[in-house]
Amino acid sequence: MEKIKKHLKNNFAIYIVLVTCIVILGVAISVNSKPKVEKVDTSMFEIVTLDEALELFETDEPKLLVMSVDTCSATKGYIPYLQIAEAKRRYVTYYLDLNSIDTSSEAFKDFQAKLDMEYTLFGRVDKFSTFMENTPQTVIIKNKKMVYGHIGSMSTDTLLTLTDLYGVGTNEEN
Numbered sequence: 001m002e003k004i005k006k007h008l009k010n011n012f013a014i015y016i017v018l019v020t021c022i023v024i025l026g027v028a029i030s031v032n033s034k035p036k037v038e039k040v041d042t043s044m045f046e047i048v049t050l051d052e053a054l055e056l057f058e059t060d061e062p063k064l065l066v067m068s069v070d071t072c073s074a075t076k077g078y079i080p081y082l083q084i085a086e087a088k089r090r091y092v093t094y095y096l097d098l099n100s101i102d103t104s105s106e107a108f109k110d111f112q113a114k115l116d117m118e119y120t121l122f123g124r125v126d127k128f129s130t131f132m133e134n135t136p137q138t139v140i141i142k143n144k145k146m147v148y149g150h151i152g153s154m155s156t157d158t159l160l161t162l163t164d165l166y167g168v169g170t171n172e173e174n
Contacts, residue, residue: 037071039070040069040070040071040072040075040076040079041076041079042070044083045082045086045094046095047097048094048096049096049100050100050105052094053065053067053094053096054107054110054111054114057144057146058144061142062141062147062166062167063091063094063140063141063142064091064092064093064140064141064163065095065139066078066082066093066094066096066136066138066139067095067096067098067135068096068097069097069098069099072136074136074152075153078136078153081154081156085156085159085160086169089163089164089168089169089171090169091170098135112129112132115128115129115132115139116146117146119131119151121134121151128149131151134151134152135151136153137150138159140163140166142166148162
């Protein structure tokens with residue numbers, strides 16, 4: 001026992017340095033490790049730029065546009081419902097990544113002007129475009145204007161009902 005005490009006493013500084021290094025290394029690893037964020041799976045959608053999203057308003061044909069950011073967890077949960085509805089009704093879901101937009105551009109101002117439906121979110125009533133920082137957003141475009149908008153996810157049944165109502169895709173079940 002005396003040998004151990006003597007050894008610890010003689011090497012105390014070495015053990016303190018060793019423990020300190022281990023603690024510093026542990027902190028450095030935990031601070032520098034970034035959690036891996038899975039991106040939204042948009043493989044079944046047609047990815048559009050802001051200019052292409054504006055072009056969706058140039059025809060009378062009904063279209064479904066989803067807007068979000070590629071790391072939105074709510075959008076990740078919404079994607080399967082969109083994919084099922086898209087497969088059942090055979091339409092294209094257009095996807096606009098809001099991170100890809102230059103919010104100071106004229107195109108963005110034009111796009112915001114097209115999202116002009118009145119919308120209520122968190123008790124506040126304003127134009128749909130006012131709430132663009134909230135995702136996911138689903139917009140139905142028909143006859144060159146926005147005819148429906150929703151912020152948040154929806155079930156497949158709700159999406160099927162909406163796409164039937166606005167004529168997006170085909171309804172082979174009826």
